[in-house]
Amino acid sequence: MGRLSRPRAFELLPWLPTVVGVVVLVGLLVFALVSLRPDDREPARPPAQADTPPFLAGPSVPDTPTSTPAVATPEATLNSPRRPTPSPSLSRAIETPARRPPAPAPDLTGRYRTVQTFDGGFIGEVLVTNSSNAGRKWTVRLRFPPTIGPMRTFWVESAPQATLKQEGEVFAFTGSVPVGARGSVALRFQFDRRNAVTTPLTCDVNGTACTALPAE
Structure with missing residues (x-):
């Protein structure tokens, strides 16, 4: 058998650039795979936020929506009846x-x-006075005990x-x-009496x- 012939160095020269390129590509691929592994990558950090001073922090806003107060429109203002405001003098007149x-x-x-008193009787008087500028008819009514x-x-x-004219217990004197x-x-008038009383009931x-006057 003949011996296998080994390739000569000059015969390998044309393939040398190709082999070097393949080796470089394989190295880059391995490096990329190693550098992009999830275990070796650092977790992404949220962007830094400036610390808000405590005295600048505003009140917390609730998540639930709040009711918005109704704003009166010009039409509603014109159409709604106006209640009159009572004046102070009218209010005082109503309250008082x-x-x-x-x-x-x-x-x-x-x-x-009582003009005069004596044993068993007395004399009384009613003075009728007219304060007008014309004559007036008069009637005096007395009721005694x-x-x-x-x-x-x-x-x-x-x-x-x-x-x-006597009306029951009432004595009516008409001028x-x-x-x-x-x-x-x-x-x-003169009346009998059984005690010291000399004044009428009415x-x-x-x-x-x-009006009553003291006795003389």
């Missing part, structure tokens, strides 16, 4: 009840007094006499002539209560 003017003073008034009575007599001082303007008449002139 209206005061009625005082009733005018009566034209005729009477004053009762049960300890007073019966009546003995009555008369009008220096004037025409009155008439008497026969009016009391003159700015004038007065004195009606007197006394009025034309419905106006008499």
Whole structure:
């Protein structure tokens, strides 16, 4: 058998660049695979954010939407009825009840007094006064307690006499002539009594209560 012939050096020269290129490509591929392995890569860091000072941090905004207050439109303002605002004087008039003017003073008034007392009786008087500028008719009504009575007599001082009408326990004396303007008449009467009482329970002139005078 003949011996195998070994390739000569000059015969390998044409393939040398190709072999070197392949070796370089294989080296680059291995380097790329090693450098791009997930285990060796560092995790990506989020971009650095500037620290917000505590005093600049705003209030947290809730995730849930909040209701937005309704804004009145010009149309709604024009169409909506306006309630009148009461003035202070009107409010005071509503809160404070209206005061009625005082009733005018009566034209005729009477004053009762005990003129004289004695054992078992007394003499009383009602002075009827007319404060108007015209004559006024008058009626005096008296009601005494049960300890007073019966009546003995009555008369009008220096004037025409009155008439008497007894209505139950009430003695009604009516003048026969009016009391003159700015004038007065004195009606007197004598009653029996069983104790010291000499004043009536009620006394009025034309419905106006008499005032009491001390006894003489």
